[in-house]
Amino acid sequence: MPREQGRKLVAQNKKARHDYNILDHFEAGIVLVGTEVKSLRAGHASLVDSFATVDDGEVWLRNANIPEYTYGTWRNHESKRKRKLLLHKKEIAKLERESAQGGRTIIPLSIYFSDGYAKIEIALATGKREWDKRETLRERDANREAQRALAERNRNRV
Numbered sequence: 001m002p003r004e005q006g007r008k009l010v011a012q013n014k015k016a017r018h019d020y021n022i023l024d025h026f027e028a029g030i031v032l033v034g035t036e037v038k039s040l041r042a043g044h045a046s047l048v049d050s051f052a053t054v055d056d057g058e059v060w061l062r063n064a065n066i067p068e069y070t071y072g073t074w075r076n077h078e079s080k081r082k083r084k085l086l087l088h089k090k091e092i093a094k095l096e097r098e099s100a101q102g103g104r105t106i107i108p109l110s111i112y113f114s115d116g117y118a119k120i121e122i123a124l125a126t127g128k129r130e131w132d133k134r135e136t137l138r139e140r141d142a143n144r145e146a147q148r149a150l151a152e153r154n155r156n157r158v
Contacts, residue, residue, distance in 0.1 A: 004116040011045035012110045018133060020107060020125035026095070028059065029086035030111070030118050035069040035077045040118055042069075045111050052085060052106035052122055054096040059085040061108060061120065085120065098124050
């Protein structure tokens with residue numbers, strides 16, 4: 001059977017982009033057990049309230065919910081166990097150095113399959129204050145209005 005091609009999104013953490021300023025992105029592999037892969041392929045996962053930590057030179061994903069596989073047996077996996085992320089040593093060193101600074105954290109943005117392999121996009125981020133969130137919403141609305149006005153102007157030209 002041929003291997004999958006392309007990128008298939010499984011889960012996305014939309015709230016992360018609202019609650020955090022994203023500083024840097026990383027793509028990492030995930031160490032999974034068999035029923036976790038089957039559950040992900042079925043499209044079941046949640047990244048709400050999950051985060052990553054660097055412990056002893058290894059990056060671990062915590063609180064990510066991959067529910068038990070419905071057709072699994074007694075060998076099913078634990079849904080909120082910590083999972084090891086696979087990164088290069090330089091990337092791990094950078095994450096450890098940057099996250100040690102005050103106010104920075106490592107958050108997952110999405111889980112997806114890339115050419116058949118389970119991957120996770122993580123980001124180094126700082127938390128937004130309440131007024132930052134309102135400012136971001138205001139900017140987004142202003143950009144949307146500008147785009148509408150430009151589209152209306154172009155429509156009337158023809």
